[in-house]
Amino acid sequence: MTEFLFDGPEDASLTILLAHGAGAPMDSGSMNAAAKALAEAGFRVARFEFAYMASRRGPDGPKPPPKAEKVMPEYEAAIAALAAKTPLVIGGKSMGGRVASMVADKMLAEGRIVGLLCLGYPFHPPGRPEQLRTAHLKDLKTPALIAQGTRDQFGTREEVETYALSPEISILWLEDGDHDLKPRKASGFSTADHLRTLAQAVADKWP
DSSP: OOOOEEESOTTOSOEEEEEOOSSSOTTSHHHHHHHHHHHHTTOEEEEEOOHHHHGGGSTTOOOOOOOGGGGHHHHHHHHHHHOOSSOEEEEEETHHHHHHHHHHHHHHHTTSOSEEEEESOOSSOTTOTTSOOOGGGTTOOSOEEEEEETTOTTOOHHHHTTSOOOTTEEEEEETTOOTTSOOOGGGTOOHHHHHHHHHHHHHHHOO
8 A cells, every 4th residue: 555745735726746766765855855845835745655665664675776667557556546636746756757757648648637747857877868768758748847957967957958858848947956956055046945946836837
């Protein structure tokens, strides 16, 4: 059974379902901060873990992340288990957002979701820009927002602007942000600044 971690008002007009990245759980620092910012903006946020990550909390210890394709059914099961009573946006951090993007069009066609939110999309593995993970994004039909730091090693602004992406995808560039959307102090921005900008962008896209 899928277990959820909730933030935000129960009577929110929009629910956001988020999955974690490949190496950190649903209650990692970056996930906690993102969920808090979205909740403070009035959204209902639900987080869940894929089975391999949840198992790390038990006696079996750490397990390596499976290929994204392997956990697509788990994401679909989480959507069904959540049974959101308000419009639902799915997404997640890094791998979690990638998996959500891979099931999004099917879920949109079935009337289960209204959008996709990716926090630091892993366009390619660090140092391997030739190994793109964008094929399914060219014809994506789901309205999507990708929040990306300009110095994200999984896809910088200079790289991403050369990709063929669906017109349904909006990219929110966060100045000097890394893969966790965290900027350096010298940039003049803080992570909290960027997360407030993210929350406002979500509100603007799905009013």
